[in-house]
Amino acid sequence: MSYKAPVKDLLFNIEHLANIEAVAQLPGCEDAGLDTAQAVLEECARFNEDVVAPLNVVGDTQPSSWKDGVVTTSPGFKEAFKQYAEGGWQGLQHEPEYGGQGLPKTIGAACQEILNSANLSFALCPLLTDGAIEALVTAGSDALKAxxxxxxxxxxxxxxxxxxxxxxxxxxxxxRSRAEPQPDGSYKVFGTKIFITYGEHDMAENIVHLVLARVQGAPEGVKGISLFVVPKFLVGADGTLGDRNDAYCVSIEHKLGIKASPTAVLQFGDHGGAIGYLVGEENRGLEYMFIMMNAARYAVGVQGIAVSERAYQHAVAYARERVQSRPVDGSVKGSATIIHHPDVRRMLMTMRALTEGTRATAITAASAYDAAHRHPDAETRRENQAFYEFLVPLVKGYSTEISQEVTSLGVQVHGGMGFIEETGAAQYYRDCKILTIYEGTTAIQANDLVGRKTSRDGGQVAKAVAAQIEKTEAELKALPGEPAQAVAKALEAARKSYLEVVEFIVANTRENPNAAFAGSVPYLMLAGNLVAGWQLGRALLVATAELAKGNDAGFMQAKITTAHFYAEHLLPRTHALRDAIIGGAHSVMELPMDAY
Amino acid sequence: MSYKAPVKDLLFNIEHLANIEAVAQLPGCEDAGLDTAQAVLEECARFNEDVVAPLNVVGDTQPSSWKDGVVTTSPGFKEAFKQYAEGGWQGLQHEPEYGGQGLPKTIGAACQEILNSANLSFALCPLLTDGAIEALVTAGSDALKAxxxxxxxxxxxxxxxxxxxxxxxxxxxxxRSRAEPQPDGSYKVFGTKIFITYGEHDMAENIVHLVLARVQGAPEGVKGISLFVVPKFLVGADGTLGDRNDAYCVSIEHKLGIKASPTAVLQFGDHGGAIGYLVGEENRGLEYMFIMMNAARYAVGVQGIAVSERAYQHAVAYARERVQSRPVDGSVKGSATIIHHPDVRRMLMTMRALTEGTRATAITAASAYDAAHRHPDAETRRENQAFYEFLVPLVKGYSTEISQEVTSLGVQVHGGMGFIEETGAAQYYRDCKILTIYEGTTAIQANDLVGRKTSRDGGQVAKAVAAQIEKTEAELKALPGEPAQAVAKALEAARKSYLEVVEFIVANTRENPNAAFAGSVPYLMLAGNLVAGWQLGRALLVATAELAKGNDAGFMQAKITTAHFYAEHLLPRTHALRDAIIGGAHSVMELPMDAY
Incomplete structure (x- = not known):
C-alpha cells in the first residue's frame, strides 16, 4: 500500500503544540519558522513517499544478506541511501559548521517520523549515524571531529x-571488550559485539563504529568503560580511505522483522587488533554513550509513532474497500464496506488516537529540546531540559508499546487477509516488536523514569507536569461543548491517578524498591497515556479556536473528535494501572522463584 | 525449548473447578472419574511432549508446501499424525458407537490444550476433523454417518x-458456491473456497470437505445456504476409495504464522462438478455449520490458552538462565538471573495469571457442556447449556486476545534474543495472531455475546453469572488472609462494572445499536476478564481448603498467589472497559467516514 505522509497533522503539531514561531526566536533558528517547516516537510514527504516507502516490502521479502563477511543490502537500498545523502537529509538537524542544516528538532522529528513510516529498516541507518554524530560533537577531540x-x-x-x-x-x-593503548595514542580494540544495526553494509564508503570497551586496568563495572571510534577503513590525514581495519562482520541475524536492516555480529581484533581512537576521556564511555542513547531513544519512540501511522493508513484503506455484512444501524440496506461497522470504527479510532496522541507528545518534547539547547535564559533552558528528559522515556516506552497494539489492530481490521503476508499488515506487526526492546527495553526506560526522572528530585518535575495538565483542564472547562468537558473530566481523573502513583513511587523507590520497580512499566504506561491525552486536550483547545476563525473545519473537527475518543476510551486505562501499581505492589514478587 | 504439559494444573481444574466426580455421575461418563482423567492426561502429555512438540519449530522453518496441486506437509507431520490416529486421540470425545472413546469434554478439553501447546499447526488438523464429525453426528443421514x-x-x-x-x-x-441436484440424489458442487485449513495434505487417505453452497433457486442470504459433504476421493458402497472428486487445491497461503498448517484455496467443480452429498435438509446449512463452529470456537479459545502456556514456559526458562544486572533490592551482590527483577516477575506473573485464568474458564465451561448434554434433568441441562453458550464467546474471544498479550510479553522477557527467530519466542507471537481472526473474529464473538447471549434474554443469563460470582465473593470474604480479601474486593468491583455494562447493552442493542456494538469487544473483554478472575477466586477457595488439609502446599500456595495477582493487576482493567463502553459510546462513530 502506498504511504502518504501526514504533513497537515505534523504541521498542526509543529505550529500549535510545539509553537514553531517561538522556536524560530531561538538563536540559530531564525530561519526555522512555519514556512520553512512546511517546505521541508513537503519535500521530505515527496522523497520518502516516492523513493523510500516503495522499498519497505522489498526489504521484508528480500532481506539484507551476508556472505563471506560482506553484507548486501536489500535491492534498491543502496541507491535510495545515495539519494538520501545527496538530498542532505542526514544533516538536517546537525551543525552547519560541518555541513549540516542546523534545523531544530521540532522540524527534524517530524521528518524522522516520515522517514520511519516509509521504511523502518531503511531509517535505522541514518538513526544510528545521528547517534554517532551526537557523540562525536559532544565528546570527540577536534581531530576526530575534523x-x-x-x-x-x-x-x-x-x-x-x-x-x-x-x-x-x-x-x-x-x-568485556578491551582496548590496549598504543604508543601513538591510538588503541587496539578486541572483542565481540552483537546486535549491531547496520554494523556492515554496502550503502556507504566507510562505517564509523563507536565501540564500548575497557582499557587495561580500568575499574570494574560501568565506571571502567571507555568509548572508541573504530572505523571500518582507516582514514588518512588527508581524509582518504586507507587499510581495512580489523573489524569484521561474522554473521547477521535472522529476525522477526526489520529484515532489511542488517543486525551484525562484529568481531574486533581477531587479526592483531582493531585500531581505535578514544572519544573524550578514558572511563567516561558510558556517559558519552548516553548522549547517543538519549537521541536514539527519542528516535525509536518516533519509530513507534511512524509504524503506527503506516499501519493505520493501511487499515483505513482496507476498511474503505472491503465489503462485508450489513451495518447494525440499518444505515445501508445490504452489505457495506466494513468501515460502517462500529467495531471496525472502534479499532480505527483507537489506532488513530494513539498515533496522534503520541505524535503530539513527541513533537512537544522536541520543542522543549530545542529550548533546552538554545534558549538564551538559563532557567528556561533548565526547565525545558528537565521537561524533555522526563518525556524521553515516555516517548520511547509508551509510543513503542502502543505501536504493538496499533499494528495488532491493523492486522485485525484486515481479518483473514491480515494474516497473509502479501497483504502487508503483518509486516508492521513483526517490525514493531523490536521497538520495545532496542535502545533500552521498556523496563529500562521505566527504571530511568522511576529513578533518575521521578525519585531523584522527589517527584518535582513529575508534579510540575501535573500542574501544567491542570491548567489545560481549566481551559477546557471554560469551553462549551461535550468533547471539551469530557476531555477535561477524563484528564482530571487521570491526573489524580498519576499523582497518587508519583507519590507512591517517590515514597517507595528507596524504602521498598521491589514495590516501586514492580510498578515501573505500569507507571511509564500511565504517564505516557496521560501526557498523550493532555497533548490532545491542548490540540482540542487549538482546534476549537481555529474552528471559530473558520479555518479548515474538517480537520479541526476531526482533531476534536480524536481527542474526545482518546479521553473516553484510552485515558481510563490510567486508573487500572494505578490500581495495579499501588494495590498490587506486593503480589508481583510474592511467588517464590522456584514456583514458576 | 522442550514443552512440559501442566498436568497437575489441568487436573486441579478438572477435579476442583469442573468437579469431575459430578461429571462421572452423568450417564455414559461412569468411567470418567479423576483416575481416568489422570491416566489419559499423563499419556497425552507423554505423546505430545515426545512426538508432537518437537515438530513445532520444524513446521515453522519448513512449512507445508504446494506443487502441482499436491501439498506436502512439514517433515515428520505425516508420521506423527499416524501415531496420533493409532493412539486413538482423534476419537477421544466422540461416540463409542463409531469407535470413539466417548470421554467427557471436561477431559477432552485438557487434552486439546496439551496438543495445541505442543504444536498449534499440527493440532489444527484434528480440530477441523472434530468439527466435521460433530456436524455429521448431528445432521448427517444414516448413510453419511455409516x-x-x-x-x-x-x-x-x-x-x-x-x-x-x-x-x-x-x-x-x-x-456464492452453488450445488446442482442430480438424479441420483447427489449434487454437483461448484465454487471457490479460500482459507481452508488442511484443505489439502498428505497425512490421511481421504479428506472429507464440508462445504457451504446454494442449491439452485434457494433464497438469498443465509437462509439459502446448504451443507454438503464433498470427499476428496469418492467412497464406494463397501467403504473403499474410488475416483478422485473434482475438488482441487490450487494454492496455499504464505502466512505470518502456523506455517505448517496448509491454508488452501480449493476449487470445486472446474472439471464438470464435484460430487457432493447433502447434510440434513436444504437451506439449513448455516445451522449445521454453527454446530461445527461452536465446537471449533471453543477449541480455538483453547488454542489461545495453549500457546500462552507454551510462551510462558519458554519465558520462564530464559528468565531463570539469563544473567543480567543486580537486583534493585540488593538481594544478590552483582549480576543475577533476570527472574530476580521486579519487571520480569510482573511480566511472568501476567503471563501466568492470564493463562491459568483462561484455562480455569475453559475447563469450567467444558463441564457445563457435559452436564448440558448428558444430565438426566432437563432443567439442569437447560441451565448448563445457557451457561456454556454464554461462555463460548468468552473462551474464544478473551483467551485468544490475551494470548497476544502473553506471547508479546514472552518475546519481551527475552529482550533482544526474543527478536531472533532461532530463539523460538517469536513463533508464538506470530502463530497466535490468527486466533483472534479465524472461526469468527473477536468482533464476531462479541456480536454473538451482545446479541444472542445477552440482549435476547434481557441479560438474564449474564446476570445469573454475576449472581454466582457474588456467592464466590461471599465465600472469599469469610476466609482469613489478605489474598482472599483482595480477590473478593476486586471481584466485587469488577462484577459491578460488568453489571452496569450488561444493563447498558440490554438497553441499547435495539434502541441504539451503534452504541451497543461499539462496546461489544470491550464488553467481551470485560466479561472474559471477570469470569477468569472469578474462576481463580474459586481456585483460591479450593487451594485454601487443600492447604488446611496439608495437601501439596507449594502448588496450593502458588495458586493463591496467582489468583491474588490476577485480582490486583488484571481485574481493574474491567473498570477502564466499562468507562469506555458507557462513557465513550458516542465518540466511536463520531468521526465521519471520509475524515479517516
Whole structure:
C-alpha cells in the first residue's frame, strides 16, 4: 500500500503544540519558522513517499544478506541511501559548521517520523549515524571531529553503536571488550559485539563504529568503560580511505522483522587488533554513550509513532474497500464496506488516537529540546531540559508499546487477509516488536523514569507536569461543548491517578524498591497515556479556536473528535494501572522463584 | 525449548473447578472419574511432549508446501499424525458407537490444550476433523454417518470446513458456491473456497470437505445456504476409495504464522462438478455449520490458552538462565538471573495469571457442556447449556486476545534474543495472531455475546453469572488472609462494572445499536476478564481448603498467589472497559467516514 505522509497533522503539531514561531526566536533558528517547516516537510514527504516507502516490502521479502563477511543490502537500498545523502537529509538537524542544516528538532522529528513510516529498516541507518554524530560533537577531540563529522553528516559514511555483547545487554557493567593503548595514542580494540544495526553494509564508503570497551586496568563495572571510534577503513590525514581495519562482520541475524536492516555480529581484533581512537576521556564511555542513547531513544519512540501511522493508513484503506455484512444501524440496506461497522470504527479510532496522541507528545518534547539547547535564559533552558528528559522515556516506552497494539489492530481490521503476508499488515506487526526492546527495553526506560526522572528530585518535575495538565483542564472547562468537558473530566481523573502513583513511587523507590520497580512499566504506561491525552486536550483547545476563525473545519473537527475518543476510551486505562501499581505492589514478587 | 504439559494444573481444574466426580455421575461418563482423567492426561502429555512438540519449530522453518496441486506437509507431520490416529486421540470425545472413546469434554478439553501447546499447526488438523464429525453426528443421514464417521473418528480420514469465499468471510450471506441436484440424489458442487485449513495434505487417505453452497433457486442470504459433504476421493458402497472428486487445491497461503498448517484455496467443480452429498435438509446449512463452529470456537479459545502456556514456559526458562544486572533490592551482590527483577516477575506473573485464568474458564465451561448434554434433568441441562453458550464467546474471544498479550510479553522477557527467530519466542507471537481472526473474529464473538447471549434474554443469563460470582465473593470474604480479601474486593468491583455494562447493552442493542456494538469487544473483554478472575477466586477457595488439609502446599500456595495477582493487576482493567463502553459510546462513530 502506498504511504502518504501526514504533513497537515505534523504541521498542526509543529505550529500549535510545539509553537514553531517561538522556536524560530531561538538563536540559530531564525530561519526555522512555519514556512520553512512546511517546505521541508513537503519535500521530505515527496522523497520518502516516492523513493523510500516503495522499498519497505522489498526489504521484508528480500532481506539484507551476508556472505563471506560482506553484507548486501536489500535491492534498491543502496541507491535510495545515495539519494538520501545527496538530498542532505542526514544533516538536517546537525551543525552547519560541518555541513549540516542546523534545523531544530521540532522540524527534524517530524521528518524522522516520515522517514520511519516509509521504511523502518531503511531509517535505522541514518538513526544510528545521528547517534554517532551526537557523540562525536559532544565528546570527540577536534581531530576526530575534523576527520569524521563532515563525512557522517553528508551521508558519505555511516555510524554504528557497539554496546551489546553476548553476556552484556541491558547490563553494560558486564562489557568485556578491551582496548590496549598504543604508543601513538591510538588503541587496539578486541572483542565481540552483537546486535549491531547496520554494523556492515554496502550503502556507504566507510562505517564509523563507536565501540564500548575497557582499557587495561580500568575499574570494574560501568565506571571502567571507555568509548572508541573504530572505523571500518582507516582514514588518512588527508581524509582518504586507507587499510581495512580489523573489524569484521561474522554473521547477521535472522529476525522477526526489520529484515532489511542488517543486525551484525562484529568481531574486533581477531587479526592483531582493531585500531581505535578514544572519544573524550578514558572511563567516561558510558556517559558519552548516553548522549547517543538519549537521541536514539527519542528516535525509536518516533519509530513507534511512524509504524503506527503506516499501519493505520493501511487499515483505513482496507476498511474503505472491503465489503462485508450489513451495518447494525440499518444505515445501508445490504452489505457495506466494513468501515460502517462500529467495531471496525472502534479499532480505527483507537489506532488513530494513539498515533496522534503520541505524535503530539513527541513533537512537544522536541520543542522543549530545542529550548533546552538554545534558549538564551538559563532557567528556561533548565526547565525545558528537565521537561524533555522526563518525556524521553515516555516517548520511547509508551509510543513503542502502543505501536504493538496499533499494528495488532491493523492486522485485525484486515481479518483473514491480515494474516497473509502479501497483504502487508503483518509486516508492521513483526517490525514493531523490536521497538520495545532496542535502545533500552521498556523496563529500562521505566527504571530511568522511576529513578533518575521521578525519585531523584522527589517527584518535582513529575508534579510540575501535573500542574501544567491542570491548567489545560481549566481551559477546557471554560469551553462549551461535550468533547471539551469530557476531555477535561477524563484528564482530571487521570491526573489524580498519576499523582497518587508519583507519590507512591517517590515514597517507595528507596524504602521498598521491589514495590516501586514492580510498578515501573505500569507507571511509564500511565504517564505516557496521560501526557498523550493532555497533548490532545491542548490540540482540542487549538482546534476549537481555529474552528471559530473558520479555518479548515474538517480537520479541526476531526482533531476534536480524536481527542474526545482518546479521553473516553484510552485515558481510563490510567486508573487500572494505578490500581495495579499501588494495590498490587506486593503480589508481583510474592511467588517464590522456584514456583514458576 | 522442550514443552512440559501442566498436568497437575489441568487436573486441579478438572477435579476442583469442573468437579469431575459430578461429571462421572452423568450417564455414559461412569468411567470418567479423576483416575481416568489422570491416566489419559499423563499419556497425552507423554505423546505430545515426545512426538508432537518437537515438530513445532520444524513446521515453522519448513512449512507445508504446494506443487502441482499436491501439498506436502512439514517433515515428520505425516508420521506423527499416524501415531496420533493409532493412539486413538482423534476419537477421544466422540461416540463409542463409531469407535470413539466417548470421554467427557471436561477431559477432552485438557487434552486439546496439551496438543495445541505442543504444536498449534499440527493440532489444527484434528480440530477441523472434530468439527466435521460433530456436524455429521448431528445432521448427517444414516448413510453419511455409516460411510464417514468411523474413518474420521479413527483418524484414517480428516475433515475440513469450507465456509469462506473471496467475497464472503464474516458475512456468509455472500456465499456464492452453488450445488446442482442430480438424479441420483447427489449434487454437483461448484465454487471457490479460500482459507481452508488442511484443505489439502498428505497425512490421511481421504479428506472429507464440508462445504457451504446454494442449491439452485434457494433464497438469498443465509437462509439459502446448504451443507454438503464433498470427499476428496469418492467412497464406494463397501467403504473403499474410488475416483478422485473434482475438488482441487490450487494454492496455499504464505502466512505470518502456523506455517505448517496448509491454508488452501480449493476449487470445486472446474472439471464438470464435484460430487457432493447433502447434510440434513436444504437451506439449513448455516445451522449445521454453527454446530461445527461452536465446537471449533471453543477449541480455538483453547488454542489461545495453549500457546500462552507454551510462551510462558519458554519465558520462564530464559528468565531463570539469563544473567543480567543486580537486583534493585540488593538481594544478590552483582549480576543475577533476570527472574530476580521486579519487571520480569510482573511480566511472568501476567503471563501466568492470564493463562491459568483462561484455562480455569475453559475447563469450567467444558463441564457445563457435559452436564448440558448428558444430565438426566432437563432443567439442569437447560441451565448448563445457557451457561456454556454464554461462555463460548468468552473462551474464544478473551483467551485468544490475551494470548497476544502473553506471547508479546514472552518475546519481551527475552529482550533482544526474543527478536531472533532461532530463539523460538517469536513463533508464538506470530502463530497466535490468527486466533483472534479465524472461526469468527473477536468482533464476531462479541456480536454473538451482545446479541444472542445477552440482549435476547434481557441479560438474564449474564446476570445469573454475576449472581454466582457474588456467592464466590461471599465465600472469599469469610476466609482469613489478605489474598482472599483482595480477590473478593476486586471481584466485587469488577462484577459491578460488568453489571452496569450488561444493563447498558440490554438497553441499547435495539434502541441504539451503534452504541451497543461499539462496546461489544470491550464488553467481551470485560466479561472474559471477570469470569477468569472469578474462576481463580474459586481456585483460591479450593487451594485454601487443600492447604488446611496439608495437601501439596507449594502448588496450593502458588495458586493463591496467582489468583491474588490476577485480582490486583488484571481485574481493574474491567473498570477502564466499562468507562469506555458507557462513557465513550458516542465518540466511536463520531468521526465521519471520509475524515479517516
Amino acid at each position: 576527520t569524521y563529522l563532515e563525512k557522517l553528516i553528508s551521508g558519505q559514511w555511516t555510524g554504528t553503536m557497539n554496546l551489546t555483547e553476548p553476556q552484556a545487554g541491558s547490563d553494560l557493567a558486564l562489557v | 460411510t464417514y464417521l468411523e474413518k474420521l473418528i479413527s483418524g484414517q480420514w480428516t475433515g475440513t470446513m469450507n465456509l469462506t469465499e473471496p467475497q464472503a468471510g464474516s458475512d456468509l450471506a455472500l456465499v
